[in-house]
Amino acid sequence: MTAEDARALLVQAVSIPSLSGHEGEVAAFLRDWMTEHGFQAHVDDAGNAVGERGTGPLTVALLGHMDTVPGEIPVRVDEHGVLHGRGSVDAKGPLCAFMAAVAALPPDALERARFVVIGATEEEAPSSRGARHVMHTLSPDMVLIGEPSGWEGLTLGYKGRLVARVSVERGNFHTAGEGHSAADDLTEAWFRVRAWAGRTAEEGGIFDAVQATIQDLQAVNDGVTQRASGTFGLRLPPRIAPGEAEETVLELLRDLLDVRVTFTGHESAVRHPKDNALTRAMRVAIRAQGGTPVFKVKTGTSDMNVVAELWPAPTVAYGPGDSALDHTPDERVDLAEYDRAVAVLTAALTRVAAGAP
Incomplete structure (x- = not known):
């Protein structure tokens, strides 16, 4: 898994329109990409793109969403290496970072843990259809929610x-x-x-x-x-x-x-503790990339609110991008930041697996 491969994944995903309720084309693309990169992948009954790697006893769920709000933004990478397009921040950037990081995990991590990446449907709609479906099919030990936090940010809660x-x-x-x-x-x-x-x-x-x-x-x-x-x-x-x-x-x-x-x-609002094996691994990985970890809480809502009741596990939301650009006509993500987020996730997930029984 090269940086070029990870970037190509994101650019292609952003290039496929996927309004809430119309995610079928992008779900098929993500499923096929995961299959080609060592995942066992399928599209489930809620339309989620789901991919699994690893056979270990620890289960880590990486729940992102692939739907977007309306508003067409021409997809392009500018001269500064910034990707413009609807969903680049909210939240195909975080979701593709999850996929690229899990695809890059070493064999020993896959022997010690099971990583399940979910590209959920209808997060931008009141239904949260994808998250409500998958929360009944998994019982993860750790949870990452794919939402923009900035590559140095760790979001612990949402209103x-x-x-x-x-x-x-x-x-x-x-x-x-x-x-x-x-x-x-x-x-x-x-x-x-x-x-x-x-x-x-x-x-x-x-x-x-x-x-x-x-x-x-x-x-x-x-x-x-x-x-x-x-x-x-x-x-x-x-x-x-x-x-x-x-x-x-x-x-x-x-x-x-x-x-x-x-x-x-x-x-219901949710706020998770800041000190556990998952957040410690993320903090170490951020510092290793030269960053300073910052804990955040958000005034919006996300699928973290939906799954918290049935997934009482260490949870954090993470992903590249500035959430102030969510839903705006200027939505864009710096691909260099995306690269750092992939590196952080790969290192953190490897560290989490190393601590598994």
């Missing part, structure tokens, strides 16, 4: 999520008369939710507070009925479970009689 769909419907009336419009009540609902989120921010930093955003707003009036609706996205800290946040929102809006609320996207 939780709750999505509230708020709607108001009432009969039309003259705007010169008394009363509140449907849009008035929807706006009042938002002000109350936002104020609650703001109060939680007074109790700690951003990772420990609720973040509230409006994802969409609509209002229509056909002359007979007024209808207004909005989607409020809530990012939740570890101390507030989605069920608790749901109860709070319902109580905040209880006296707004025409307001109806439905909830989706129930994801």
